[in-house]
Amino acid sequence: MPELPEVETVRRTLIELVAGKRIQSVTVKLPRIIQRPAETEQFADALAGHTIQTVERRGKFLRIILDGLVLVSHLRMEGRYGVFPSDEPVELHTHVIFHFEDGTDLRYKDVRQFGTMHLFTAGQDLELPPLNKLGIEPLEPDFTVELLRSKLEKRATKIKPLLLNQEHIVGLGNIYVDEALFLARIHPERSPSSLKPAEWKRLYKAIRSTLAHAVEAGGSSIKSYVNGQGEMGMFQHQLLVYGKKDEPCPNCSRPIYKFVVGGRGTHICSKCQTLEEAGQLKAK
Structure with missing residues (x-):
């Protein structure tokens, strides 16, 4: 999609x-x-x-x-x-x-x-479905780390499904959530309440940079996507973990691991993205 x-x-x-x-x-x-x-x-x-x-x-x-x-x-x-x-x-x-x-x-x-x-x-579309319940825009100037944290921190759900939920933050799908979480060094099964201030800051920066670079590259043509002029996107050549199962992590060379989170195929480096909850360290 x-x-x-x-x-x-x-x-x-x-x-x-x-x-x-x-x-x-x-x-x-x-x-x-x-x-x-x-x-x-x-x-x-x-x-x-x-x-x-x-x-x-x-x-x-x-x-x-x-x-x-x-x-x-x-x-x-x-x-x-x-x-x-x-x-x-x-x-x-x-x-x-x-x-x-x-x-x-x-x-x-x-x-x-x-x-x-x-x-x-004119004027009706933002007040009625399907647009009226959409969340914050991650590339707009008013999207800040404080706003991101306030929207998600108290939610009783794993961080990846929260980022995919369009009622909280819009535009992020499976590809870019995996990429942003990897850049932020955050395991997708972490609870938002477990994230430290420095991790929220890393996540915010990772979301913004991932999306901005993808827009510059014209998006990702993983399957059949082309733009309005029939041209493919090029960001798939810059992906770090998505679709890279068993390939070496670009940071530590450990093989990229693929598993399921919230019903979605998910790509991580189990060394760079550890699952840390309540002081206990786990690795996939």
């Missing part, structure tokens, strides 16, 4: 491709992609004649800002956008097509068919 860096990269490329374009009509080939309004005809009719002004991001969601409307889109597992000439053949698994007046299309393709679209009048 695309995480914050991938969605941010898609956002940036879409602005270049569609900002200023006026929608002539909309074709919906798979109605269940459209979650709001209930009828696809209402969705298509509401968008006709509107101009895309910009594209923003909230967590892993795209916010396509039009004149008076906001289209909230989640790519889920394999959703992708691309701009094509209107007379170019439509690829298989293309489910929603936005036809522009300039003779081009914005096409949404989704092999797994898990993506969603919600249409709101």
Whole structure:
């Protein structure tokens, strides 16, 4: 599933491709992609004649800002956008097509068919599902180590599932949580109450640096992710532990260990990331 860096990269490329374009009509080939309004005809009719002004991001969601409307889109597992000439053949698994007046299309393709679209009048989208319960943005200036600690420290859950919970902090998925915890030298099964002030600071810095470097690299193309221009991300070549099972740790050369935390495959170095609770030291 695309995480914050991938969605941010898609956002940036879409602005270049569609900002200023006026929608002539909309074709919906798979109605269940459209979650709001209930009828696809209402969705298509509401968008006709509107101009895309910009594209923003909230967590892993795209916010396509039009004149008076906001289209909230989640790519889920394999959703992708691309701009094509209107007379170019439509690829298989293309489910929603936005036809522009300039003779081009914005096409949404989704092999797994898990993506969603919600249409709101301007001002509604941040107050209603799916955006209204999202947590803090880790790349915004108001994200601080104090805020991170205050949101998570008293939670009775292991640190990794907390970081994956979009109601606490948005945009972090399995890849970047594993990478950030490794950089911070924190075992994913630690309880947040066990973390010392220095560890909170390391975790904060690791989250920010991991995401920032991933955005610079255009995200990670682990499976089928490409940006709005069909280009792969390059951050997978910089990953330290994710997907590196049995490979040597870049710090100590001990083999990377993979196990399951909260139902998610998890990669650690058992020497660099020890499980320390109540003064007792354990290693996986």
